[in-house]
Amino acid sequence: MWSLINGHKHLIKSQQFDRSAIEEVFGLADYIEKYEKQKGKGSYRPLINKEMVLIFVQESLRTRASFQFAHIRLGGVFPFTSEAAKKFSSMAKGESLEDTIIVLNEYEPDEIILRHDEEGGAERAALVSEVPIVNAGDGPGQHPTQALLDLYTIKKHLGRIDELEIILMGDVLGSRTINSIAFLFGRCKGITIYFVSPPHLRVRSDIKEYLERHNVKFEEGVDVRDFASRADVFYQTRTQTNLGTQPWDRKDQKNGYTVIDGNVLSMAKPDSIILHPLPCLDEIVRSEVDSDPRAVYIKTKNGRTSQVKCGLYIRMAIDQMVCL
Numbered sequence: 001m002w003s004l005i006n007g008h009k010h011l012i013k014s015q016q017f018d019r020s021a022i023e024e025v026f027g028l029a030d031y032i033e034k035y036e037k038q039k040g041k042g043s044y045r046p047l048i049n050k051e052m053v054l055i056f057v058q059e060s061l062r063t064r065a066s067f068q069f070a071h072i073r074l075g076g077v078f079p080f081t082s083e084a085a086k087k088f089s090s091m092a093k094g095e096s097l098e099d100t101i102i103v104l105n106e107y108e109p110d111e112i113i114l115r116h117d118e119e120g121g122a123e124r125a126a127l128v129s130e131v132p133i134v135n136a137g138d139g140p141g142q143h144p145t146q147a148l149l150d151l152y153t154i155k156k157h158l159g160r161i162d163e164l165e166i167i168l169m170g171d172v173l174g175s176r177t178i179n180s181i182a183f184l185f186g187r188c189k190g191i192t193i194y195f196v197s198p199p200h201l202r203v204r205s206d207i208k209e210y211l212e213r214h215n216v217k218f219e220e221g222v223d224v225r226d227f228a229s230r231a232d233v234f235y236q237t238r239t240q241t242n243l244g245t246q247p248w249d250r251k252d253q254k255n256g257y258t259v260i261d262g263n264v265l266s267m268a269k270p271d272s273i274i275l276h277p278l279p280c281l282d283e284i285v286r287s288e289v290d291s292d293p294r295a296v297y298i299k300t301k302n303g304r305t306s307q308v309k310c311g312l313y314i315r316m317a318i319d320q321m322v323c324l
């Protein structure tokens with residue numbers, strides 16, 4: 001058993017990861033990437049016939065695809081996957097999350113990857129499950145595997161996860177990816193976070209309390225340009241309209257300036273990076289930003305591994321750690 005979740009069977013929230021668990025995931029992801037580069041795609045197969053079940057109540061592209069690619073590459077199988085589970089599994093007939101998980105446990109898979117639409121969904125599933133549950137996003141709650149891949153992308157590009165100034169911006173209140181990575185920064189040293197959002201979408205108080213307890217400095221603001229010249233990392237997020245956030249004008253008097261465009265780029269340090277968990281709508285002006293080498297969110301270019309690709313290796317590492 002790996003120490004991944006420090007003795008926990010399930011992977012539910014970022015706070016489960018202490019510094020050594022984070023390093024362990026990153027070390028394994030590096031190892032797998034190197035192994036595959038040397039010996040070819042699909043050459044590293046520690047999970048032959050291990051069974052992954054995916055239950056996705058909410059929409060997804062990257063999380064679901066990367067878990068599936070990861071598991072197939074490692075030699076695993078998928079006896080059952082349910083996309084739009086509230087439509088196509090018996091949840092559509094009113095079956096509870098708990099009963100769904102209890103039933104799947106009867107078939108004894110090696111892990112269940114769950115994306116749910118309510119905060120606490122993964123925790124509820126874990127309470128009735130012997131099989132490890134991996135939280136792939138629970139409503140506005142957390143998305144811990146995304147946070148790990150985000151931090152891993154920072155490590156890959158900047159060579160460190162300490163002594164950093166980071167802008168977490170956009171729908172700060174509604175983004176579970178911001179919640180999750182903010183908790184991980186509690187395991188790093190010398191961190192300053194600038195939360196940049198309209199006044200009505202400020203960071204949650206439980207996160208602020210956690211950061212205070214873990215000596216992470218933070219400031220709140222409404223205009224990304226106030227912090228742009230200091231930032232090592234820009235972490236942009238979309239408006240979480242599917243979770244109820246109303247769209248706002250990202251460049252106005254009342255709501256501040258929460259877009260990344262050529263103007264913001266011109267203020268940014270040459271060695272900073274721009275991250276986004278995706279999907280990206282109009283919060284990055286793609287025609288002005290995509291071609292810049294600092295834009296590492298979507299496409300690997302000039303040998304700079306994208307955040308999306310980092311997600312594949314991190315999910316391979318997590319998959320192995322959960323299954324073995």
Ligand code: NCD
Binds near residue numbers: 062143
């Ligand atoms: C994020 C999510 O689902 O929380 N997407 C993802 O997993 N890559 C971010 C988002 O949907 O805005």
